[in-house]
Amino acid sequence: MKKYNLIVIGAGPGGYVAAVEAAKLGQKVAVIEKEKIGGTCLNVGCIPSKAYLKHAAWVEEMEEANRFGVVNELKEIDFPKLVERKNGVVNQLQQGIHYLFNQQSIDYFEGEASLINKKEVMVNDELLETDYVLLATGSHPFVPPINGIENVNYLTTDTFFELKEQPKELVIIGGGVIGIELAFAMAPLGTKVTVIEVAPSILMTEDKEATAIIRNQLKKIGVTLFEGVTIEEVQSQKVKLTNESILFDQLLVVTGRKGNLEISESLNLKKTQNNKFLEVNRFYQTSIDSIYAVGDIVEGYMLAHAASKEGIKAVRHMFSQKEAPLKNDQVPRCVYTHPEIASFGLSEEEAKEKGMDVLVSKTAYSANGRAIAGNETTGFIKIIADKKYHEILGGVIVGANATEMIHTILAVKESEGRLEEIEKMTFAHPTLSEMIGELGSQMIN
Numbered sequence: 001m002k003k004y005n006l007i008v009i010g011a012g013p014g015g016y017v018a019a020v021e022a023a024k025l026g027q028k029v030a031v032i033e034k035e036k037i038g039g040t041c042l043n044v045g046c047i048p049s050k051a052y053l054k055h056a057a058w059v060e061e062m063e064e065a066n067r068f069g070v071v072n073e074l075k076e077i078d079f080p081k082l083v084e085r086k087n088g089v090v091n092q093l094q095q096g097i098h099y100l101f102n103q104q105s106i107d108y109f110e111g112e113a114s115l116i117n118k119k120e121v122m123v124n125d126e127l128l129e130t131d132y133v134l135l136a137t138g139s140h141p142f143v144p145p146i147n148g149i150e151n152v153n154y155l156t157t158d159t160f161f162e163l164k165e166q167p168k169e170l171v172i173i174g175g176g177v178i179g180i181e182l183a184f185a186m187a188p189l190g191t192k193v194t195v196i197e198v199a200p201s202i203l204m205t206e207d208k209e210a211t212a213i214i215r216n217q218l219k220k221i222g223v224t225l226f227e228g229v230t231i232e233e234v235q236s237q238k239v240k241l242t243n244e245s246i247l248f249d250q251l252l253v254v255t256g257r258k259g260n261l262e263i264s265e266s267l268n269l270k271k272t273q274n275n276k277f278l279e280v281n282r283f284y285q286t287s288i289d290s291i292y293a294v295g296d297i298v299e300g301y302m303l304a305h306a307a308s309k310e311g312i313k314a315v316r317h318m319f320s321q322k323e324a325p326l327k328n329d330q331v332p333r334c335v336y337t338h339p340e341i342a343s344f345g346l347s348e349e350e351a352k353e354k355g356m357d358v359l360v361s362k363t364a365y366s367a368n369g370r371a372i373a374g375n376e377t378t379g380f381i382k383i384i385a386d387k388k389y390h391e392i393l394g395g396v397i398v399g400a401n402a403t404e405m406i407h408t409i410l411a412v413k414e415s416e417g418r419l420e421e422i423e424k425m426t427f428a429h430p431t432l433s434e435m436i437g438e439l440g441s442q443m444i445n
Contacts, residue, residue, distance in 0.1 A: 012039020014295030018311030175202030345394030
């Protein structure tokens with residue numbers, strides 16, 4: 001029987017990053033994955049969607065160039081070739097993980113794992129022994145009980161990226177982050193896109209001013225948007241709302257995700273009160289202390305970078321040192337629309353609900369030289385801070401490169417800096433980032 005210090009079940013961002021960390025700490029590690037290495041993010045989530053968003057950006061840049069004198073013509077969209085490029089990106093990153101495993105002498109098993117007991121794991125009829133187990137089994141698409149959905153061929157994110165032909169009329173049920181990103185990815189390519197959201201607004205978890213900008217941009221690129229509606233029934237090639245029917249040749253349902261908890265059933269690991277997640281302590285230990293869990297199967301943000309950080313913290317608790325758990329206000333939240341949204345920490349409303357006396361200010365992209373020169377004037381930067389001590393409580397950036405720039409504000413917060421530390425920094429000119437410095441100065445004066 002092979003013996004390991006750690007067996008990681010799941011090779012997504014939570015699992016493979018944790019495995020590499022454990023190997024670097026001198027531990028003998030195995031990783032088991034029943035599907036594709038890289039998990040949801042790499043294969044059917046973060047990475048392929050960003051490849052498609054880049055394709056859309058190329059089309060938008062051509063149209064923009066035409067308006068300003070760089071005359072060009074878009075003759076056709078070779079969708080199969082775009083799919084081929086996406087597959088190449090995914091394959092390259094998969095190979096990168098395999099390389100890391102080989103470099104760190106991590107054993108990789110393709111197959112479905114089962115927990116025999118807290119020290120033994122079975123895969124492909126082979127019994128493995130281990131000191132610790134890390135569960136990083138991820139999640140799968142959740143499809144709500146929509147009337148008629150069971151009789152219709154529909155896509156989820158697990159199958160959308162398998163399409164070889166470009167949809168002509170794409171209806172997306174779900175106006176959350178994934179649904180809205182894919183609307184931005186497909187509409188500029190020429191697909192007629194309709195987004196249906198039963199909640200009062202799309203992007204319910206985002207800043208309201210940011211959502212308003214994205215709603216306006218969706219209309220500009222020709223996306224039809226229905227918010228706060230009731231879906232009466234889904235039929236073949238048609239979604240029926242209360243007062244309207246919407247035709248489609250492809251239907252995409254993106255209404256959230258549900259954690260893959262099945263593997264935990266054999267050992268009766270304790271779940272949270274709502275039974276949606278595994279219950280873990282501050283070190284990511286489950287009800288069996290040698291079994292840890294991270295990522296989409298524990299409470300917190302269902303984000304790849306959150307899972308990776310949780311995995312590192314869990315491994316360090318096993319083999320190195322105790323670390324504080326990842327807090328939600330430490331996690332950047334990103335929406336890769338055009339323009340992008342990035343945020344962290346508390347919103348103004350949340351801070352006030354906690355009884356805080358807040359100082360809130362924002363600055364517009366339209367006043368920034370780099371933004372004007374680059375024709376990227378849509379958006380703003382907003383900082384939420386404690387009024388008395390100028391402690392940074394949260395931040396929102398909507399605009400070009402928002403998902404990169406948010407880390408400047410977050411880094412100051414993480415180093416226990418205040419608005420004064422932002423004001424003291426010297427930002428290069430002309431850059432978009434100098435807006436952060438100007439905002440810090442504005443808020444303390």
